[in-house]
Amino acid sequence: MSGSTMQKRMLDAMRPSALGDEPVRWQQRKSAQTRLKMLEAAVDCLVSGGYAGLTTAQVAERAAVSRGAMHHHFATRIDLVAAVVDHIFYQRIRLFLDDYLGTVAQRSDVELIDLATEAHWRSVQTREYAAYVELAVAARTDPELNAAFEPAARRYDEVWTAEMIESFPQWRDQWHAMKLGSDFAIAVHSGLLLHRPVFGQERIDMVLQLSMQAIRALYKA
Amino acid sequence: MSGSTMQKRMLDAMRPSALGDEPVRWQQRKSAQTRLKMLEAAVDCLVSGGYAGLTTAQVAERAAVSRGAMHHHFATRIDLVAAVVDHIFYQRIRLFLDDYLGTVAQRSDVELIDLATEAHWRSVQTREYAAYVELAVAARTDPELNAAFEPAARRYDEVWTAEMIESFPQWRDQWHAMKLGSDFAIAVHSGLLLHRPVFGQERIDMVLQLSMQAIRALYKA
DNA sequence: CAAATAACAGGCGATGCTGCCTGTTTTATG
């Protein structure tokens, strides 16, 4: 299984429906470009102001587009939010793969788990993950957001699981352990991120080390 | 070290300055009662509507007090928020101790770690922890809130650490390991809470089991 | 080249929140 095949399959599975084939018309290209500019501005708003800071006026200002253009692409705020949700999950997959696949060349099987775990820890420190956390937390108390968020989150989880089974056929007989290790890493890393301001780097590193030991022990058993 | 002594010491360390000695005047008692009613209403708002849902109007309505009474006790919204922060940390300590100390009677030393870990997992499933998460996440993007939250969070962490050393003198020589286990449990549990809607109970239980093994292994080493 | 359509610009009223303000009632004090 080549890295590029894996990358293509996962990205296809998570690609927002709005991003179909590459358009040829100038208008459509410009439109898609403006749309992307607004989505990136929305991520900026999420990171700097949280879900409450994701307002149509703020996004329009950051993206340097008029409120009219905003309304043309996203009729209501929740339409924008739904697009941002898809965009964030897509970017999370894309950025993780870019990072991880750049490290796996010429490595042995056992090293891959460590590399994947380390890549995951790096991935939670990105602005995209910060935006994801804002959405995930806000979705717990906002039914409209949750209606867009939870299905996307479930699909992301399914793609993640399926890919793990496909990409590591050598461990197919113990994929339950792989899934457990993945869930474990996800929980530890996001929890560490939440408590980072209080814990500080030193205690973070200690917990990361302990977690890695637990994951390695899981594969030996 | 008796449980009640430990309980008193920790609660004293985290008690909000507003809660001094028990007042005797009717007015002051009524005032403190109203104040508490507003703080509890604020927690309700946090849990059901997130930090953005913590508005002065909503809190006043839930607490069934006028906006004038609200303003009398908390001149500005941020004053209310700061009081809520202290209230939440105090309640977290109080509820955890109520739970944990109710389970430690007649138990051996090694069991205490398991019991404390289980009590901690229960504590993150309370409405008070849900409110804490809302505040912790919002504090990352709201400087005013962070100015009230981070000092309180650090103090909570210090009280927690100091108490661990005081309460388990038999393991004083390996308190670094204890601290690491505590940090680890905190990270795993809060991370699991965030991903609970996607993971589901079964995978949650698996990760909890794996985490407990890692903690036990930590104490054997 | 003309008609149609897509992309974009900006304004308006409604809504909800905040801070402040002026009264009213209840309790404490000399």
Next chain:
DNA sequence: CATAAAACAGGCAGCATCGCCTGTTATTTG
């Protein structure tokens, strides 16, 4: 009992945001 002070009630202006609306420009198509 009179006065002060605390606790509480409710209203009003300022501000930001949202959804919707009417124009304007640029591109496509017959």
